[in-house]
Amino acid sequence: MKEPSRQARWERRTQAPLLVLAVTFAVAYAVPIVAPDADPAVHRACTHAEWVVWGAFAADYLMRLGLSTDRKVFVRTHWLDLAAVVLPLVQPLRLLRLVATLLLVGRRARMAPQVRLTTYVAGAVVGLLMFGSLAVLSVERDAPDGNIKNLGDAVWWSFTTMTTVGYGDHSPTTGLGRVLAVGLMLSGIALLGVVTANIAAWFIARFERDDQVERLQLAAIRELQAEVRALRTEVAALGGAAAGTTVPAGPVEQPAAPAPREATSPTP
16 A cells, blocks of 8 residues: 655644634634624634744745745645745635545545535535625625625525526625625635536446446346357257167177087987
């Protein structure tokens, strides 16, 4: 069995601590938005917690980069991690570590690829709804003409935007809020396409599996038929050979006649 690399061992050991840090960051990100009138000390503590978590994720990225065998490939395949480290504003995306943990559990449990993809999509939907609602609330709450003033309005707006329903009862009025809306709409369309493709792939895989089983059964039946025909031919050949066997004709030897007994004269 191949031994896991140092990078794989590091990622396995740090998975749970980084998950806890991601949840901590989510709470620290949400508290100042949900409770803007909280004590300033609470806001400062949340800000410090965000930077501590960001520093931990930055250290994790640098460590994995140092342990990787090919750093160029690592940077190219982990561009989201790099963006989260370079741009602190993108840091909420690191909550997708939760999805990565679920996917790791799925791989160990040998879940189907469709199940892993569904888990990822569900985590992405929850993350986008959460941070989309918080982000638009923080931007639109103090807007003069804004109509998204509380968390309930923001969550409702996020749902209608991600599903591209767009009732219009709540909508962003600021430029940054509209940028967030565009990103949320595109994300919703992409996730809907992923879900649709996932369902279609599941049905196709199921049909292909049933067809493969049917083909195997048909091949076994044909092989059995060929064996039966061969046995019939062999039995017919043996029966014909047995019926054609006769005793060879030839002269019948007669038993030899006994030799004539010599006449003897009586003794005087």
